Amino acid sequence: MAATIYDVAKKAGVGIGTVSRAINNSPQINPSTKDRILGVARELNYQPHALAQSLARKKTFTIASVVPFFTNYFFIELLRSVQHALSRSNYDLILYSVDRMDRSDTTLERVLSERRSDGVLIISIGLNDAYAGKFIAANIPVVLIDHMHFQIDSIAIANREGAYSATEHLIALGHQRIGMIDGHLSSYPAILRLEGFKKAMLEHNLVFDDRHLIICDAQAGEHGFNEVAGYLAMKRLIAQNDILPTALFVASDVQALGVMRAAKEAGVRIPEDIALVGFDDIEFAKFVGLTTMRQPIAMMGQMAVERLLERIHGDQQGDFHHKLKAELIVRETCGSRKGFHVQAES
């Protein structure tokens, strides 16, 4: 068995309280006895038992993350940044996965009841009022990433505005017949991105053909934010239209990857036949030259962690709903449509 605090105390000839003070460097201890105790502790290779500490302190030094595992690379990059931000603290990260979007309740219930964590990060998952209330009642800090709830801290992207910018970019390039491929509308970002798209079209006096808007199916508890859904959507778009849009706003990069694959198969050239702008700027977007709206993913993860830790330490009060702006990253999938541009302005 590993050494306990009693072993150290006995061998150092002191009480366990003093050992506790020594290892937690309390000020109320004689430096010399502290040194001696620390020496003995090292000899015995003593390591405090994290769980026992947690129980006594009523503080676990772990934070829980609830993630939809793993339908979209967006989550992963977020998780990476969370882990990175956390690595500078001494908090551990425990992962609660939800396998189906429509069954996040059981996972949240588990997080709540196990009480293994001092705070929780909920990624891309909606929180209903009931659960928001439970977390508040249990007095456990939560920050939502990529989602919102009026009573809970959150950090998200300005989806509507981002979609607006993406669409506007296409319009500025001279496109008039613009379509969109979106995730399922059970997804909060999907709704907002559609709104932004419509708003941009409207404000520029452009109408769009309903058949040029494809909403991916939600299945198996997902929201259609994956490559295959994008692929299927593009095939549908091509099949059901004799006249295709000249440009497409795709609600996520992974979907855009699928769109590109379907386009290639169908002999539809990008950007010559159809210009494409995605959303997210996942790592692979760069590799395929996808023009997209960049979410500052690393920043989101970091800010979320910082805010959560502040909350845990009781430093912050008041609601915090941070909205980060997406940034247009121009690469190759829109080509350069100067001709169209001029034409549009004439």
Next chain:
Amino acid sequence: MAATIYDVAKKAGVGIGTVSRAINNSPQINPSTKDRILGVARELNYQPHALAQSLARKKTFTIASVVPFFTNYFFIELLRSVQHALSRSNYDLILYSVDRMDRSDTTLERVLSERRSDGVLIISIGLNDAYAGKFIAANIPVVLIDHMHFQIDSIAIANREGAYSATEHLIALGHQRIGMIDGHLSSYPAILRLEGFKKAMLEHNLVFDDRHLIICDAQAGEHGFNEVAGYLAMKRLIAQNDILPTALFVASDVQALGVMRAAKEAGVRIPEDIALVGFDDIEFAKFVGLTTMRQPIAMMGQMAVERLLERIHGDQQGDFHHKLKAELIVRETCGSRKGFHVQAES
């Protein structure tokens, strides 16, 4: 505050021991009092405190995973399958990240000392004898994924054989001037894949130009298994050779993605000018039509979890070093080189 076992006991008019028996459905309890207690527990919304249970039982019901966060999508897909396999048990997953391959020790030390977990999964990270010994001494089950140690259970891919098959595929297609792009040789799989490549070349009486073998640099604690490293390697290959190989075995898919990008920039066509076979079969390989060696990643994660749980439950004894075979997945990056094939056989 949440209800404790004392609250339930008092309200039900029994001792805490009896409550404990009720919720842990011990056989030594009168069914009717059990029902009554369970009723009260529900009323009070009582949930046992996981940490207190852990401390008393000397069992945490969590497993630790040590992952190199996150230089390669391979890890992520592995983690996903681990999480999936675990979701059917009642174990939680805690994530210990190692940010630099060369500093995994501090992370392992932490895993060891915190004693938060009943078992640990170490992914793509080498374990030296000292740490292997520590885990054994601490009597905590470990399974290594994508690595080996003679004293520790492991599950890995047959890297040498996989590389051999990949190379052989190229040879069968008629290629003779074959190069390789590998990760840094501080990586265990990188070494084995190189061996497999050389073996295949040797056995088919093919010599390869040293300048056609590019070893990616290891930097920032990585092993060069990333897109940028592949990109750089390909640029180097092109720059330092007036006569390029006609085929390339790339040690990982992410690197192959970089290779493809560099090739495109340089006007080198794939597969026309250079055929490509990768390794891993990450999700994106399919999307870009990359011919590659498929690692049964999901299977590896699942088997690792199963084995670890068995170990934890004390069911299994004896060493377990499982090697899974990689499978050739033919897609488009090798074209079809019938002409070459015939020529080679003539």
Next chain:
DNA sequence: ATGAAAGCGCTAACAG
């Protein structure tokens, strides 16, 4: 079958 009591390993309040 059930209650009482002794831990699990540690922290923190309380005396000195």
Next chain:
DNA sequence: CTGTTAGCGCTTTCAT
């Protein structure tokens, strides 16, 4: 400054 003691919330003998 330091030792003692009472928890933290639960499991598990040990009696009864």
